[in-house]
Amino acid sequence: MSFSLPQDISPTALIAILLTPTPNSPQPPSISLPSLISINSNKRTCLFHRTYYIESNQPWKPKPDMNSPKDWPEPIVRVQSLSDSGVPVVPDRYIKPPPERPLISSDNSDINIPLIDLGGFFGDEYLRATTLTQISEACREWGFFQVVNHGVRPELMDGAREVWRQFFHLPFESKQVYANAPKTYEGYGSRLGVQKGAILDWSDYYFLHYLPCSLKDHHKWPALPVSLREVIEEYSEQVVKLCGVLMKVLSLNLGLREEYLQNAFGGTNIGACLRVNFYPKCPQPDLTLGLSSHSDPGGMTLLLPDQRVAGLQVRRGNNWITVKPARHAFIVNIGDQIQVLSNAIYKSVEHRVIVNSNKERVSLAFFYNPRSDLPIEPAKELVTPDKPALYPAMTFDEYRLFIRLKGPQGKSQVESLKSPR
Numbered sequence: 001m002s003f004s005l006p007q008d009i010s011p012t013a014l015i016a017i018l019l020t021p022t023p024n025s026p027q028p029p030s031i032s033l034p035s036l037i038s039i040n041s042n043k044r045t046c047l048f049h050r051t052y053y054i055e056s057n058q059p060w061k062p063k064p065d066m067n068s069p070k071d072w073p074e075p076i077v078r079v080q081s082l083s084d085s086g087v088p089v090v091p092d093r094y095i096k097p098p099p100e101r102p103l104i105s106s107d108n109s110d111i112n113i114p115l116i117d118l119g120g121f122f123g124d125e126y127l128r129a130t131t132l133t134q135i136s137e138a139c140r141e142w143g144f145f146q147v148v149n150h151g152v153r154p155e156l157m158d159g160a161r162e163v164w165r166q167f168f169h170l171p172f173e174s175k176q177v178y179a180n181a182p183k184t185y186e187g188y189g190s191r192l193g194v195q196k197g198a199i200l201d202w203s204d205y206y207f208l209h210y211l212p213c214s215l216k217d218h219h220k221w222p223a224l225p226v227s228l229r230e231v232i233e234e235y236s237e238q239v240v241k242l243c244g245v246l247m248k249v250l251s252l253n254l255g256l257r258e259e260y261l262q263n264a265f266g267g268t269n270i271g272a273c274l275r276v277n278f279y280p281k282c283p284q285p286d287l288t289l290g291l292s293s294h295s296d297p298g299g300m301t302l303l304l305p306d307q308r309v310a311g312l313q314v315r316r317g318n319n320w321i322t323v324k325p326a327r328h329a330f331i332v333n334i335g336d337q338i339q340v341l342s343n344a345i346y347k348s349v350e351h352r353v354i355v356n357s358n359k360e361r362v363s364l365a366f367f368y369n370p371r372s373d374l375p376i377e378p379a380k381e382l383v384t385p386d387k388p389a390l391y392p393a394m395t396f397d398e399y400r401l402f403i404r405l406k407g408p409q410g411k412s413q414v415e416s417l418k419s420p421r
């Protein structure tokens with residue numbers, strides 16, 4: 001079955017058509033339509049296509065598998081090998097168009113994202129209220145903050161970073177056995193997105209699952225250095241605990257029950273994964289980026305930055321602010337799923353990474369995500385006649401297909417989800 005739709009059909013009407021079961025259909029009819037994302041896009045541009053099935057008596061169901069490419073569109077080049085080979089110039093594939101290029105100047109500005117002492121949350125009533133207010137302001141104004149006194153042992157933070165640095169310095173063959181594919185992205189990778197001919201970022205990475213337990217597979221984590229699995233287990237356990245505390249803080253600050261966000265994420269069945277970024281030295285850092293501008297698609301991110309070199313930049317209006325990491329702090333940022341749940345009271349803010357001509361950089365981005373098959377939508381308590389729901393419900397499985405196909409693209413995904421009004 002196929003049908004064409006008038007150009008000016010309202011998104012609500014279109015969703016109503018999609019949700020209407022086809023009566024007495026002998027077989028589930030299939031229709032090819034732009035994804036829900038583009039259906040809701042006010043620009044009505046098609047971000048990516050997929051096939052939806054409408055089955056009798058059931059709401060529509062996307063089949064994510066049909067959209068997962070099996071392999072990369074081009075041979076993978078390790079950025080670290082390029083860098084180690086001593087190329088004097090950045091190859092064309094990594095040269096960004098001029099408007100995206102960074103301004104590499106010595107950043108003397110005093111501006112930094114807020115720094116918060118989380119110890120205050122466990123202090124007396126006054127300290128607790130002050131800390132909540134600081135975090136509330138940071139979430140509304142920046143979407144980013146750093147935390148200290150967060151409960152994760154400093155030695156564990158340093159140990160986790162160093163064990164990954166050592167991994168990236170292993171011989172090529174020891175890493176290559178973990179080479180990843182775009183179906184799950186798990187393993188050792190050098191690109192995000194599968195668009196042939198895309199301009200790439202100046203970084204390699206390692207991606208692994210920690211939660212749910214059903215997805216955690218130690219065999220997909222590096223076997224070397226020998227302590228890696230143990231260190232990363234302990235690190236992840238402590239970071240998950242910290243995320244649990246932050247979820248409570250964010251819920252309270254939104255005027256919700258303390259457990260609200262955690263429950264909306266699936267209670268104990270949440271998702272958690274780690275992307276370790278390796279940004280090799282770059283001969284022309286002013287022409288490329290270590291990681292292009294993006295917002296994190298998940299719930300919340302805890303970034304362990306390199307202590308030796310800055311690189312993360314956060315968008316503030318039309319400016320990019322370089323984060324100056326505080327010692328043993330985590331950089332916390334709001335992801336798209338919390339933007340949706342908070343009905344945009346909190347925004348997932350764009351960020352990117354610049355690279356360096358004489359220093360490599362290692363960072364650990366820990367993503368705390370909703371259980372991937374739960375519909376995520378604005379909290380009912382935050383939807384009022386004045387502030388109607390800005391986003392339709394969507395599962396994280398559905399949502400993250402975009403970044404997996406297209407790579408980092410600023411905030412175009414969550415923005416296009418917005419119902420036009």
Ligand code: OGA
Pocket residue numbers: 275277291296303305311312351352353363364365
């Ligand atoms: C990320 C990210 C920043 C950094 O991995 O999503 O934004 O500093 N990383 O590596």
Ligand code: NI
Pocket residue numbers: 294295296301351365
């Ligand atoms: Ni990010």
